[in-house]
Amino acid sequence: MRVALMALLMMTTALAGCVSGSDDAEATVFPNFEATADDGMTYSNADFDGDWYIVIFSAEWCTDPCFDSMHAIWSVMPEAPVLVFSTDPADEPQGINLSTWHETADAHDDEDEDEGVSLTSYRFLKGAEPAAELDITKPGSVAFIDTEGNVAYLHEGRLTDTAVIQEKIDLASGV
Numbered sequence: 001m002r003v004a005l006m007a008l009l010m011m012t013t014a015l016a017g018c019v020s021g022s023d024d025a026e027a028t029v030f031p032n033f034e035a036t037a038d039d040g041m042t043y044s045n046a047d048f049d050g051d052w053y054i055v056i057f058s059a060e061w062c063t064d065p066c067f068d069s070m071h072a073i074w075s076v077m078p079e080a081p082v083l084v085f086s087t088d089p090a091d092e093p094q095g096i097n098l099s100t101w102h103e104t105a106d107a108h109d110d111e112d113e114d115e116g117v118s119l120t121s122y123r124f125l126k127g128a129e130p131a132a133e134l135d136i137t138k139p140g141s142v143a144f145i146d147t148e149g150n151v152a153y154l155h156e157g158r159l160t161d162t163a164v165i166q167e168k169i170d171l172a173s174g175v
Contacts, residue, residue, distance in 0.1 A: 030130065030143065038123070043083065055084075057085050057087050057127065059093065061094050069158055070108075074122075076162050077169055081121075082121070083125060086098070098124045140157055153171060
């Protein structure tokens with residue numbers, strides 16, 4: 001009897017964190033931002049009020065792992081609302097502007113006649129301040145923002161696991 005009671009107590013302790021709701025943890029609100037993207041439009045948090053979206057933290061000079069994360073997300077959901085924030089505060093680091101950066105990212109998987117994926121729906125903009133507020137230090141990091149404007153999941157570094165990407169899209173979108 002004592003052994004059974006002890007086992008039950010140990011199981012209850014081990015599961016304590018698994019059964020508690022997420023209401024106990026304070027949500028991280030995605031930092032306020034307003035920036036002009038490579039399409040000439042200005043975007044801010046208000047544009048996504050009530051909608052989920054994805055932010056990829058990169059830089060104009062980052063190819064891998066940044067392009068890999070972009071293309072992996074596209075392969076899971078081409079129509080996903082994605083903002084690609086440059087964490088480099090310089091206007092045109094290494095002479096690369098936002099449009100050239102977008103074109104280079106889009107062409108990442110192009111071979112011969114195969115144009116691969118098309119990142120035309122992605123918006124490329126400056127975002128060093130939100131990255132700093134979230135303490136982003138690894139290129140290619142990805143934030144999934146839920147419909148309340150909270151960071152539902154933050155992945156540091158390259159994200160290419162399509163199962164994880166789908167899981168986090170579902171988490172952010174409330175599916």
